[in-house]
Amino acid sequence: MFNRITILGTGLLGTSVGLALRAAGFTGHIAGWSRTKEQVHVALHMGAIDAVADDPIAAARESEVVVLSMPIFATLDFMAQLSGRLTPDHLVTDVGSTKRLISESAAQLYNKPNCPAFLPGHPMAGKERGGAALADANLYRGAVWLFTDDAYARRTPRAAELVQVWRGWVAAIGSRVIDLDPVRHDELVAWVSHLPQFVATAMSALLEEEVGNAPELKDVGGRALREMTRLGASPYTMWRDIAHTNTEAVERVLQAMEQRLTYLRENLRTPALRGEFDQANRFRRE
Amino acid sequence: MFNRITILGTGLLGTSVGLALRAAGFTGHIAGWSRTKEQVHVALHMGAIDAVADDPIAAARESEVVVLSMPIFATLDFMAQLSGRLTPDHLVTDVGSTKRLISESAAQLYNKPNCPAFLPGHPMAGKERGGAALADANLYRGAVWLFTDDAYARRTPRAAELVQVWRGWVAAIGSRVIDLDPVRHDELVAWVSHLPQFVATAMSALLEEEVGNAPELKDVGGRALREMTRLGASPYTMWRDIAHTNTEAVERVLQAMEQRLTYLRENLRTPALRGEFDQANRFRRE
Numbered sequence: 001m002f003n004r005i006t007i008l009g010t011g012l013l014g015t016s017v018g019l020a021l022r023a024a025g026f027t028g029h030i031a032g033w034s035r036t037k038e039q040v041h042v043a044l045h046m047g048a049i050d051a052v053a054d055d056p057i058a059a060a061r062e063s064e065v066v067v068l069s070m071p072i073f074a075t076l077d078f079m080a081q082l083s084g085r086l087t088p089d090h091l092v093t094d095v096g097s098t099k100r101l102i103s104e105s106a107a108q109l110y111n112k113p114n115c116p117a118f119l120p121g122h123p124m125a126g127k128e129r130g131g132a133a134l135a136d137a138n139l140y141r142g143a144v145w146l147f148t149d150d151a152y153a154r155r156t157p158r159a160a161e162l163v164q165v166w167r168g169w170v171a172a173i174g175s176r177v178i179d180l181d182p183v184r185h186d187e188l189v190a191w192v193s194h195l196p197q198f199v200a201t202a203m204s205a206l207l208e209e210e211v212g213n214a215p216e217l218k219d220v221g222g223r224a225l226r227e228m229t230r231l232g233a234s235p236y237t238m239w240r241d242i243a244h245t246n247t248e249a250v251e252r253v254l255q256a257m258e259q260r261l262t263y264l265r266e267n268l269r270t271p272a273l274r275g276e277f278d279q280a281n282r283f284r285r286e
Numbered sequence: 287m288f289n290r291i292t293i294l295g296t297g298l299l300g301t302s303v304g305l306a307l308r309a310a311g312f313t314g315h316i317a318g319w320s321r322t323k324e325q326v327h328v329a330l331h332m333g334a335i336d337a338v339a340d341d342p343i344a345a346a347r348e349s350e351v352v353v354l355s356m357p358i359f360a361t362l363d364f365m366a367q368l369s370g371r372l373t374p375d376h377l378v379t380d381v382g383s384t385k386r387l388i389s390e391s392a393a394q395l396y397n398k399p400n401c402p403a404f405l406p407g408h409p410m411a412g413k414e415r416g417g418a419a420l421a422d423a424n425l426y427r428g429a430v431w432l433f434t435d436d437a438y439a440r441r442t443p444r445a446a447e448l449v450q451v452w453r454g455w456v457a458a459i460g461s462r463v464i465d466l467d468p469v470r471h472d473e474l475v476a477w478v479s480h481l482p483q484f485v486a487t488a489m490s491a492l493l494e495e496e497v498g499n500a501p502e503l504k505d506v507g508g509r510a511l512r513e514m515t516r517l518g519a520s521p522y523t524m525w526r527d528i529a530h531t532n533t534e535a536v537e538r539v540l541q542a543m544e545q546r547l548t549y550l551r552e553n554l555r556t557p558a559l560r561g562e563f564d565q566a567n568r569f570r571r572e
Contacts, residue, residue: 124506144505178502188497188506198550198551201563201566202547202549202550204569205565205566206542208566211478220474220478220479221478221479222411228513228514229569231514233566235567239563244555247554251554254548257489258551260488260491261484261544262540263488264487265537274522276491277522280487280488280490280515281518281522282498284414
């Protein structure tokens with residue numbers, strides 16, 4: 001059991017964690033902090049947190065569980081700042097989109113004797129635009145929530161208990177938990193998350209050049225175009241950190257995608273086109 | 287005014303035309319025909335047509351307006367078959383996804399003295415799976431319906447009247463009409479329709495190879511992955527005709543997309559990545 005949680009970073013994901021915990025029946029105290037004062041006051045106003053923390057380190061020390069919900073480099077910064085100020089009775093977890101560097105930092109600064117516990121986490125949920133105002137108690141319902149390094153985080157009985165209870169809350173807010181090795185995590189999300197994002201960004205940027213000055217032509221594309229470019233609205237600041245911390249895996253999947261498009265283009269009038277459609281149909285079969 | 291319409295091809299689009307006309311208050315007679323007997327009986331059962339035609343040519347002769355709703359090569363075949371059997375008091379129109387070849391055929395076989403009228407059309411609506419059973423009276427609501435060669439189709443007073451009335455019904459079923467030159471049409475839809483489709487097909491085929499044997503990994507991608515691969519379910523038979531009749535334009539846009547992905551991949555860790563996200567954000571701004 002735990003009764004005090006601090007959410008550092010009350011943007012879309014962090015504020016949604018607070019709302020979802022409340023909706024699932026969490027009755028303990030939720031403190032919130034954000035680098036942007038406006039965001040944390042929106043979170044307070046929405047009922048996602050009970051109190052605004054002035055000092056994120058002090059708030060973390062006063063709680064039992066700390067959720068870091070911010071871009072990856074900021075997460076790494078806070079991991080370094082917090083590790084020396086917390087005790088083995090604290091569990092820190094995060095929601096960052098890549099896990100290899102965070103897992104390495106956790107192995108160095110946490111999950112060792114006299115160190116706090118750290119459980120790397122990654123909910124596969126979000127919206128194409130961020131911010132506390134778009135937060136939603138149901139954001140994580142039906143989503144997969146990935147964890148890495150679960151065994152390392154459970155080093156002491158108290159840490160194991162906190163990990164178990166946190167996983168229980170993640171399930172209670174509607175997510176399906178899957179454990180993965182951190183390197184495998186980063187390879188997998190390069191395929192199923194980073195590939196769709198970077199393809200949508202490239203396609204949206206290209207189309208902006210071609211038809212961006214003719215709004216009525218955008219409408220011609222209809223639902224298919226809207227869907228395929230929705231992620232074009234995603235913010236650079238979040239994706240820069242992903243591009244920097246999963247570069248090799250993303251390079252591999254983008255190169256594979258380029259080659260696949262080339263193959264399709266070279267076979268627009270050959271029977272091989274049927275093979276590509278058949279294979280794509282298989283991916284979408286129920 | 288006209289009182290008799292024949293829909294040749296009662297798949298998703300043709301059956302939806304019938305349903306939409308009825309919902310919008312068309313009280314005339316709607317005949318339907320499909321190469322696949324099952325499809326036309328589904329259309330009859332759904333109330334999209336009043337009668338099943340045994341002979342498509344005879345049914346066309348007995349009506350004033352004929353809607354060809356079938357893949358492009360089948361449309362071209364029917365255009366050739368029908369032109370010699372219809373009179374200047376008949377208007378034929380279609381819903382095919384490319385317009386250059388259909389416009390050329392219309393100029394040769396229709397829209398001349400003693401020939402029937404032909405108005406090339408293209409509703410920007412559909413679903414990733416076809417068939418009469420998925421037809422919907424609201425399919426065309428809010429969609430753009432493109433026409434080419436409007437002026438050529440209006441050669442006689444009666445043809446002009448039929449064109450005007452048909453355009454009125456297209457508006458009545460909720461579509462927004464835009465006129466385009468047929469070559470410009472094919473270039474434009476290569477960008478806003480064919481590009482998203484072939485990208486979704488290539489990405490779905492690639493992902494089927496990578497994670498297709500692990501269904502739980504598909505779920506990891508969440509909404510973003512589902513949206514970006516929904517069109518992966520699109521049928522080869524329809525898209526083969528598009529690939530064959532708009533090859534050069536599709537090659538150009540796919541090559542541009544490959545180059546854009548390469549540029550993005552080569553700049554994952556440079557400031558140019560911000561430029562790509564900014565440009566993509568602009569495409570999605572309200």
